[in-house]
Amino acid sequence: QVQLVESGGGLVQAGGSLRLSCEASGLTFSSYAMGWFRQAPGKEREFVGRISSSGGYRYYADSVKGRFTMSRDSARNAVYLQMNSLKPEDTAVYYCAATSTICGSVERVYDYWGQGTQVTVSS
Numbered sequence: 001q002v003q004l005v006e007s008g009g010g011l012v013q014a015g016g017s018l019r020l021s022c023e024a025s026g027l028t029f030s031s032y033a034m035g036w037f038r039q040a041p042g043k044e045r046e047f048v049g050r051i052s053s054s055g056g057y058r059y060y061a062d063s064v065k066g067r068f069t070m071s072r073d074s075a076r077n078a079v080y081l082q083m084n085s086l087k088p089e090d091t092a093v094y095y096c097a098a099t100s101t102i103c104g105s106v107e108r109v110y111d112y113w114g115q116g117t118q119v120t121v122s123s
Contacts, residue, residue: 009117022096
């Protein structure tokens with residue numbers, strides 16, 4: 001079955017960096033666009049960024065643009081989220097997701113989801 005497994009979360013001070021990884025199995029990775037979402041305590045899950053199946057197109061939420069960068073490695077069936085200049089408001093559980101249909105920013109287009117990894121940014 002399809003599995004998406006996130007890793008790399010943790011506790012970091014404001015201004016620091018973290019790199020999240022998401023390893024995919026059970027699917028043809030090169031056929032899927034990938035997205036990152038996050039959910040802060042007491043808030044709805046929100047879009048962070050997406051990357052096309054080829055890796056040639058990336059789009060980010062305004063709140064992370066210029067600080068976060070997505071990449072993917074087809075050899076490893078993995079997608080990454082490099083997070084720099086972290087802020088306390090970036091604290092959330094981060095989820096990766098895969099879609100075979102459209103590379104979009106809304107949850108409903110994504111077919112598969114990981115379990116999430118916690119990112120905590122202290123002030």
